[in-house]
Amino acid sequence: xxxxxxxxxxxxxxxxxxxxxxxxxxxxxxxxxxxxxxxxxxxxxxxxxxxxxxxxxxxxxxxxxxxxxxxxxxxxxxxxxxxxxxxxxxxxxxxxxxxxxxxxxxxxxxxxxxxxxxxxxxxxxxxxxxxxxxxxxxxxxxxxxxxxxxxxxxxxxxxxxxxxxxxxxxxxxxxxxxxxxxxxxxxxxxxxxxxxxxxxxxxxxxxxxxxxxxxxxxxxxxxxxxxxxxxxxxxxxxxxxxxxxxxxxxxxxxxxxxxxxxxxxxxxxxxxxxxxxxxxxxxxxxxxxxxxxxxxxxxxxxxxxxxxxxxxxxxxxxxxxxxxxxxxxxxxxxxxxxxxxxxxxxxxxxxxxxxxxxxxxxxxxxxxxxxxxxxxxxxxxxxxxxxxxxxxxxxxxxxxxxxxxxxxxxxxxxxxxxxxx
Ligand SMILES: [Zn+2]
Numbered sequence: 437x438x439x440x441x442x443x444x445x446x447x448x449x450x451x452x453x454x455x456x457x458x459x460x461x462x463x464x465x466x467x468x469x470x471x472x473x474x475x476x477x478x479x480x481x482x483x484x485x486x487x488x489x490x491x492x493x494x495x496x497x498x499x500x501x502x503x504x505x506x507x508x509x510x511x512x513x514x515x516x517x518x519x520x521x522x523x524x525x526x527x528x529x530x531x532x533x534x535x536x537x538x539x540x541x542x543x544x545x546x547x548x549x550x551x552x553x554x555x556x557x558x559x560x561x562x563x564x565x566x567x568x569x570x571x572x573x574x575x576x577x578x579x580x581x582x583x584x585x586x587x588x589x590x591x592x593x594x595x596x597x598x599x600x601x602x603x604x605x606x607x608x609x610x611x612x613x614x615x616x617x618x619x620x621x622x623x624x625x626x627x628x629x630x631x632x633x634x635x636x637x638x639x640x641x642x643x644x645x646x647x648x649x650x651x652x653x654x655x656x657x658x659x660x661x662x663x664x665x666x667x668x669x670x671x672x673x674x675x676x677x678x679x680x681x682x683x684x685x686x687x688x689x690x691x692x693x694x695x696x697x698x699x700x701x702x703x704x705x706x707x708x709x710x711x712x713x714x715x716x717x718x719x720x721x722x723x724x725x726x727x728x729x730x731x732x733x734x735x736x737x738x739x740x741x742x743x744x745x746x747x748x749x750x751x752x753x754x755x756x757x758x759x760x761x762x763x764x765x766x767x768x769x770x771x772x773x774x775x776x777x778x779x780x781x782x783x784x785x786x787x788x789x790x791x792x793x794x795x796x797x798x799x800x801x802x803x804x805x806x807x808x809x810x811x812x813x814x815x816x817x818x819x820x821x822x823x824x825x826x827x828x829x830x831x832x833x834x835x836x837x838x839x840x841x842x843x844x845x846x847x848x849x850x851x852x853x854x855x856x857x
Contacts, residue, residue, distance in 0.1 A: 444477070444484040444817070446495035449503055450850065452477040454489040456507035459831045460815040461514055461800045468792055468831045469814075476512060478821045481850035486817060510844055510856070511831060513795065514813050515584025515822035517802035518776050520688070520712050520733050520763035522622070523578075524571040524605045525592045527558025529768045552592075552626045555768050559592040559602070567605045572613075574766060577774040579615055579853075582824030582843045585803070585812055586615060587763075589660055591622030596646050599623070603655035614848040616822070618806050620688060621650055624661035624668040624676055639672045643679040651683050658686035658709065658807075663699035670702055677706035686807050688733075692716040692748075704728035710761065710805040714748045715739065722749070722756040731805040732758045734789075734797065735765040736782035737773040747787050760789065761805045762797030780835045791832035821850040 446452075453476045460469035475492030477485035485492075496504050532550045536542070545551060559567070571588075578586060588606035593599035603619050610617025623642035631638035650656050659680040663673040673689060680687050686709050691699030693713035700721035703711040711725060712733035725732060732753050739747065753760055762783040765771040773779065780794040789797065803813025812820050825845040828834065833842065845856040 444479065446477070446485075448479050449477040449484055449496070450479055451503050451505055452485070452492050452496055453505050453507045453512065454492050455509060456825075457509070457511045458486070458815055459511060459513045459795065460486070461796060462814050462816050468795065470831070476815065476823070478847075478850050481821055483815060483817055483819050483821050486815065507825065507856075511826040511828050512815065513582070513824050513826065513831065513834075514799040514815055514819075515824050515846060515848065516582045516776050516798045517585040517806065517808075517813060518578055518583050518763050518766070518798070519585075519587050519710070519761050519802040519805040520735060520765050521578075521586060521588055522591060522765070522767035523574050523586065523588045523774075524567050524590070524602045524609075525555055525559050525768055526562035526567060526570075527555060527768070528772070529555065533772075552769060553629065555592050556594055556626065556628060560595065560598045564601055564605060567601065568608065571605055571609060574774040575609055575613065575615065578764070578766075578776060579613070579846065580843060581775060581777050581841055582826070582846055583776055584615055584822035584824070584846060584848045585618070585806070585808065587618040587620055587806055589620040589622040591625035591660070591662075594626065594628040596641075596649065599646065600650060600653070600655065603650060607655060614846075614851065614853050616812070616848070618657045618808075619655055620658045620660050621647060621656045622660040622662070623647060624663075624672060626662070626667060635672075639668070639675055643675045647676075647679055647683065651685060656685055658688055660688040660690065662690040663697060663702065664690065664694055665697070666694065670697055670699065673699065674702060674706070677702070677708065681706060688712060688805075692721070693738075696721070700725055700730070704730045709807050712763075712765075713738070714753075715744060715746050717749055717752065719752055719756070722752045722758055725758045726756040729804075730758070731761050731801055733761045733763055733802075733805050734783055734787060735763055735771065735779070736786050737779050738765045738767075738771040739786060740782055741770050741772070750787055750789060759801040759804055760793060760797050761801040762789070762794055763802065777834060777841065778838065781838055784835045791835040794835050795831055821847055823847040825856060
């Protein structure tokens with residue numbers, strides 16, 4: 437870092453924030469990588485300098501003083517990263533939610549055409565602008581909590597045109613709003629009814645022409661599969677991972693949500709960026725992930741919504757030194773949640789993560805889960821200036837409040853989204 441510090445001169449800074457407490461999330465020996473009464477200088481869209489407020493004032497004295505901004509004791513963290521969402525979909529499942537609580541069984545609801553297939557029908561029927569409008573509301577809620585990068589999966593179209601529309605909406609949201617979007621083709625999410633009699637043909641299309649078409653259109657950063665007894669097998673998942681690897685695409689796998697099929701090992705074997713859920717994971721699975729550098733993405737709001745009782749084996753993940761990320765899994769069925777701070781709270785209260793682990797889970801480890809660890813997720817010289825400003829006493833407060841949003845401001849690519857509040 438020293439070398440780059442010397443290269444940056446205060447004359448070149450566009451802005452310097454003084455009087456901040458900075459949770460850098462780097463491994464500088466202190467909790468949260470924290471720097472008290474610190475200053476952060478920004479040049480274009482990058483972090484150009486990091487040091488004490490006194491030093492910054494010294495340096496900036498020679499430059500224009502109008503670049504100095506006073507953070508007035510706010511905490512600054514890396515902009516938060518929600519690395520697992522199904523943010524774009526048609527309709528919602530609120531009627532089912534109510535029916536279930538009024539006594540209907542899952543089976544009755546499924547027989548009446550409910551569940552994931554009802555979201556598929558609503559998604560196929562929705563126009564681009566209808567999908568865009570509803571996703572925008574959820575995305576704005578995430579952004580209001582300091583989110584600067586979000587991963588968005590397709591997977592409710594299950595036919596080429598509808599999958600393409602979902603990914604186009606995701607791309608458009610990232611182009612229009614001050615937030616970075618990563619697009620994931622969740623081709624193997626559920627088997628659509630028209631392929632009920634020929635699942636292999638569906639898998640072949642997803643892994644062949646559909647993936648190739650969507651990737652050629654620049655709509656796919658990574659692929660994903662729901663590997664589970666009620667969804668797709670290890671063999672079917674492997675077919676998609678192999679196809680993605682052939683096209684040079686990254687991968688994620690929904691693994692071990694309801695049972696341990698060995699999906700974490702499979703994800704690791706193919707070098708997937710992440711294996712997600714992991715309520716059911718063996719020590720061998722955790723070791724395989726550690727060896728491959730595959731991140732464990734924990735989704736506590738889905739666990740909460742499904743009222744599951746077996747949490748992910750966090751002790752195993754810690755012992756194996758698997759990096760843990762935390763995300764919302766925002767989706768209409770099992771996690772109608774557009775609050776990453778709530779997911780961080782539940783990662784602590786339900787899964788036993790420490791607040792520091794939860795914040796690493798939505799910053800540096802979430803960046804790693806998206807392959808973006810050299811760009812975002814830490815506050816260090818050369819990293820992108822994606823920052824969140826918080827009116828809190830200490831970083832653990834981000835995990836402590838339920839329904840609280842202490843976000844005072846957000847910077848994306850070196851630009852503030854409005855003034856501090
Ligand atoms: Zn998911």
